[in-house]
Amino acid sequence: MSNKKVLQVYSEIGKLKKVLLHRPGKEIENLTPDLMDRLLFDDIPYLEVARQEHDAFADILRNNGVEVVYLEDLAAEAIADNDIKEQFVNEFVKEASIQSQKKRELVKEYLLSFSTNREMIDKMMEGIRKEEIKDYRRTSLADMIESDYPFIVDPMPNLYFTRDPFATIGAGVSLNHMRTVTRNRETLFAKYIFNYHPEYKEANVPLWYDRTEDTSIEGGDELILSEKVIAIGVSERTDAASVEKLAKRIFENNEKFEVVLAFDIPKKRAFMHLDTVFTMVDYDKFTIHPEIEGPLTVYSIRKGENPKDIVIEKETMELSDILKKYLELDNVTLIRCGGGNLIDAGREQWNDGSNTLAIAPGEVVVYSRNHVTNKLLEEHGIKLHIMPSSELSRGRGGPRCMSMPLVRENLK
Numbered sequence: 201m202s203n204k205k206v207l208q209v210y211s212e213i214g215k216l217k218k219v220l221l222h223r224p225g226k227e228i229e230n231l232t233p234d235l236m237d238r239l240l241f242d243d244i245p246y247l248e249v250a251r252q253e254h255d256a257f258a259d260i261l262r263n264n265g266v267e268v269v270y271l272e273d274l275a276a277e278a279i280a281d282n283d284i285k286e287q288f289v290n291e292f293v294k295e296a297s298i299q300s301q302k303k304r305e306l307v308k309e310y311l312l313s314f315s316t317n318r319e320m321i322d323k324m325m326e327g328i329r330k331e332e333i334k335d336y337r338r339t340s341l342a343d344m345i346e347s348d349y350p351f352i353v354d355p356m357p358n359l360y361f362t363r364d365p366f367a368t369i370g371a372g373v374s375l376n377h378m379r380t381v382t383r384n385r386e387t388l389f390a391k392y393i394f395n396y397h398p399e400y401k402e403a404n405v406p407l408w409y410d411r412t413e414d415t416s417i418e419g420g421d422e423l424i425l426s427e428k429v430i431a432i433g434v435s436e437r438t439d440a441a442s443v444e445k446l447a448k449r450i451f452e453n454n455e456k457f458e459v460v461l462a463f464d465i466p467k468k469r470a471f472m473h474l475d476t477v478f479t480m481v482d483y484d485k486f487t488i489h490p491e492i493e494g495p496l497t498v499y500s501i502r503k504g505e506n507p508k509d510i511v512i513e514k515e516t517m518e519l520s521d522i523l524k525k526y527l528e529l530d531n532v533t534l535i536r537c538g539g540g541n542l543i544d545a546g547r548e549q550w551n552d553g554s555n556t557l558a559i560a561p562g563e564v565v566v567y568s569r570n571h572v573t574n575k576l577l578e579e580h581g582i583k584l585h586i587m588p589s590s591e592l593s594r595g596r597g598g599p600r601c602m603s604m605p606l607v608r609e610n611l612k
């Protein structure tokens with residue numbers, strides 16, 4: 201067996217070699233105004249254009265030497281074995297908030313009727329409208345009198361934000377427990393990929409976190425600043441307790457990481473994850489949303505004397521000094537979203553102006569619409585790959601949120 205690394209992420213900026221995306225599917229066409237709030241959208245994207253934008257994103261990556269793989273393909277390949285497939289469908293149905301046993305059976309039967317696994321996966325992602333399964337109304341009293349709720353199984357429109365349901369950290373994976381029911385359903389695909397996909401199953405990928413945990417953590421909060429330092433946001437989506445659990449597990453498993461910095465950021469929708477207000481673009485350069493600089497507090501978590509102990513300290517310095525200290529740098533530049541102008545900063549952060557995806561040190565993918573921030577990045581010598589951004593941005597996520605690195609070259 202070759203010892204090729206199937207997962208290797210020891211930085212935010214090392215040359216990106218392999219990345220996981222999800223091409224937006226018909227789940228977007230199942231978003232309704234009534235569902236937007238619960239399904240975490242602020243508007244309804246136009247699917248055809250969203251796909252064009254997404255394909256442009258994937259092309260930028262491929263043209264820069266990145267292997268692009270899709271969640272929907274890996275998930276379909278992971279369930280090639282019929283017993284695994286059956287187990288997967290059972291778990292999916294169990295987590296789909298379907299009330300009656302009879303209805304669960306009908307949904308299972310419907311899913312198994314698709315002729316390919318890929319089509320079945322697409323259907324799971326899209327959601328199931330009432331009219332797709334005939335006769336479900338005769339299955340229980342609840343269904344006979346039931347409301348006009350239009351779905352038997354809800355769509356999962358946030359899937360194109362592959363950054364969040366799991367995160368590659370070092371040679372392992374944080375299989376996340378998400379804050380919301382809608383997004384927690386997404387993590388099932390990753391569970392099957394890492395356990396059963398031929399590429400991953402023999403690698404025995406270590407899990408730093410599991411979806412069955414009772415506190416939440418999301419990938420948008422998990423940043424790898426160096427092979428020694430991980431930053432994790434304590435945010436609207438990630439609990440402080442989860443950061444501790446994750447740190448302990450990583451330290452116990454002799455990964456190279458030495459310190460986890462917990463960034464306590466304001467808990468609000470616009471700043472849902474750390475990566476919506478702070479990303480790394482070069483060895484010593486970061487984007488930052490000026491509105492978090494005041495309220496931000498950083499705590500460091502380090503290994504204690506015993507492998508099972510940790511030492512937690514509140515950091516008292518300014519963010520740039522904290523970064524200098526832990527990343528062993530003489531200088532750090534914080535590039536402010538919107539140039540620090542409050543109007544531009546607010547507008548551009550809302551559309552993920554500080555959410556950049558580094559594909560190499562000093563080289564990032566950004567949304568076209570954030571022209572004030574983009575200009576500033578260029579002035580700081582950052583090379584930009586600009587992608588179209590009218591529709592995808594309506595889901596409140598940018599290039600970093602839409603990608604999960606699987607392999608990055610290690611930094612020298």
Ligand SMILES: NC(=[NH2+])NCCC[C@H](N)C(=O)O
Nearest residue numbers: 240361420473595596597601
């Ligand atoms: N890593 C990120 N910032 N992801 C953004 C996810 C956006 C998505 N609509 C949500 O609310 O979950």
